[in-house]
Amino acid sequence: MAFHDVVFPEEIAYGSKGGPQFRTTIVTLASGIERRNVEWKRVRAEYDVSHGVKDPEQLSELRDFFYARRGRAHSFRFRDHGDFEWFNQAIGHGDGTTKEFQLIKSYEPGPFQYDRVISKPEQGSLQPVRVGGEAFVENGPTSNTQERRVQYTVNYSNGVVKFYTAPPAGLSIILPYGRFHVHARFDVDTFDPTHDFWNYQSWESIPIVEIKDSE
Known part of the structure; x- marks a missing residue:
């Protein structure tokens, strides 16, 4: 397979x-x-x-x-024509160590939030990931150390976002928009x-x- x-x-x-x-x-007891x-x-x-x-x-x-x-x-x-988009989706927070983050879609944000794992994002549909409000560049240039800090890749077969340098601690990682299968x-x-x-x-x-x- x-x-x-x-x-x-x-x-x-x-x-x-x-x-x-x-x-x-569901098991219903004799008491109801x-x-x-x-x-x-x-x-x-x-x-x-x-x-x-x-x-x-x-x-x-x-x-x-x-x-x-x-x-x-x-x-x-x-x-799924009824559910195939993200809007301002948080996919994690930086800790200064973690470089890989799984794409998700959250439903009913709050105490009962459900996070659905997204493994098949649509190629070319994702707007630049923002870390702490700064737009990062997907597959950008790698010629010097400063530029490497703002780069990441997306694996379109498993939905993993991988940064070259771990996002700083406390910064939110947001996907403004994207589509998925x-x-x-x-x-x-x-x-x-x-x-x-x-x-x-x-x-x-x-x-x-x-x-x-x-x-």
Whole structure:
């Protein structure tokens, strides 16, 4: 199994249904009191893109994509049209030692905040990271020591931001804007469209699930 760095056809993905999913086991005692056990600490999204197939050309494109991924075998990038952007996202604070920071997206900032790990940022979509209000340069020049201090790289396969020099202690690290994909795979090994009319087919259920890269 491998990750194929390609995007599921976005026009087909538009019109899909689905979103984040947790797994919680609930046991109701004889008294009516509940006991809830959180089995998944991290979210895993599920989608169905069947409503995104609109014409024979798109179904042919989907067939090609399915063949190339070998069904469930290989993963890919998927755009969730309902949730694919960051705005002024804090990804950490400098401590003078740490050089690597994982991209995240936070939901409901505050005491109950949930931080979603983002492993597949979209190439070319990220505005310059700001450290303590200063805009840093991604993959900038490396000719002298002073310039190296403001440089960083982004790994677009795992979502890790790596600084050449650790950000100073106490400074916030902010990503002003960026877009991301969901790391996903097909959840079916059979391509079984229905022949609705002459020279026209549709696929009633196209399940896609998110892959959790790590805990």
